[in-house]
Amino acid sequence: MSDQDLHDEIGDEHFGSHHDTPMRDDAFDMSNDEKIAKIEGEFRNIMETLGLDLTDDSLKGTPKRVAKMFVNEIFGGLHPDRKPKMSTFENKYKYNQMLVEKDITVYSTCEHHFLPIVGKAHIGYISNGKVIGLSKMNRIVDYFAKRPQVQERLTMQIVKAMQDALGTEDVACVIDAKHLCVNSRGIRDIDSSTVTAELGGIFKTDPTTRREFLHYIGVHTKFNV
Ligand SMILES: Nc1nc2c(ncn2[C@@H]2O[C@H](COP(=O)(O)OP(=O)(O)OP(=O)(O)O)[C@@H](O)[C@H]2O)c(=O)[nH]1
Numbered sequence: 001m002s003d004q005d006l007h008d009e010i011g012d013e014h015f016g017s018h019h020d021t022p023m024r025d026d027a028f029d030m031s032n033d034e035k036i037a038k039i040e041g042e043f044r045n046i047m048e049t050l051g052l053d054l055t056d057d058s059l060k061g062t063p064k065r066v067a068k069m070f071v072n073e074i075f076g077g078l079h080p081d082r083k084p085k086m087s088t089f090e091n092k093y094k095y096n097q098m099l100v101e102k103d104i105t106v107y108s109t110c111e112h113h114f115l116p117i118v119g120k121a122h123i124g125y126i127s128n129g130k131v132i133g134l135s136k137m138n139r140i141v142d143y144f145a146k147r148p149q150v151q152e153r154l155t156m157q158i159v160k161a162m163q164d165a166l167g168t169e170d171v172a173c174v175i176d177a178k179h180l181c182v183n184s185r186g187i188r189d190i191d192s193s194t195v196t197a198e199l200g201g202i203f204k205t206d207p208t209t210r211r212e213f214l215h216y217i218g219v220h221t222k223f224n225v
């Protein structure tokens, strides 16, 4: 597939929009198996540099294990083929109030330190004709979480994907997550967590709608006004 075909197929999301995860143009030139083989060798070098004995029974499989985990699991969402199908349906039942999918588990990875980000995402939307399968919201969170991330971008990517699928601006997402790079190293503040909120359409312009959303997800901090 040419670069242009790939661009047309997966849209701007991977090529230079401000919602974008920064990717090189040749990001998909190598197959996943090739990436695993390369990362395995490179991670072996890191372990050897640290002075670890790679002949040890328990350590010798680690480079391959880590490489597979990076490519297939924790960074699996870098590949656009993994984007979930965002099945939508006509809003036949004419439910025109807010729908909130809350407490969606977030497992992501901080792109500055490659340490875990663990928390909850809450998504709200108001249909303007289409409704989306509930599980698709959990799936889209998981897809974008499986990348090296900053929480701000993750929150915006989720909202943008929902807006595109539903054909409405009226989508909001709040994420409350702990960054192990803050909790377990560096400043080592085990208690702090990070809240990000991307409020689209009516969630941004109408305080009552915003308050209703924050009420459902149980956020009662000072920005709940
Ligand atoms: N804005 C934002 N910052 C993040 C996120 N995850 C981690 N960081 C921060 O990225 C910053 C990187 O700062 P640097 O000074 O380059 O790295 P560092 O020397 O390891 O910093 P310390 O963590 O303070 O020890 C840190 O302050 C992290 O807390 C995120 O999702 N969003």
Ligand SMILES: [Zn+2]
Binding pocket: 110, 111, 112, 113, 114, 115, 179, 181, 182
């Ligand atoms: Zn970090």
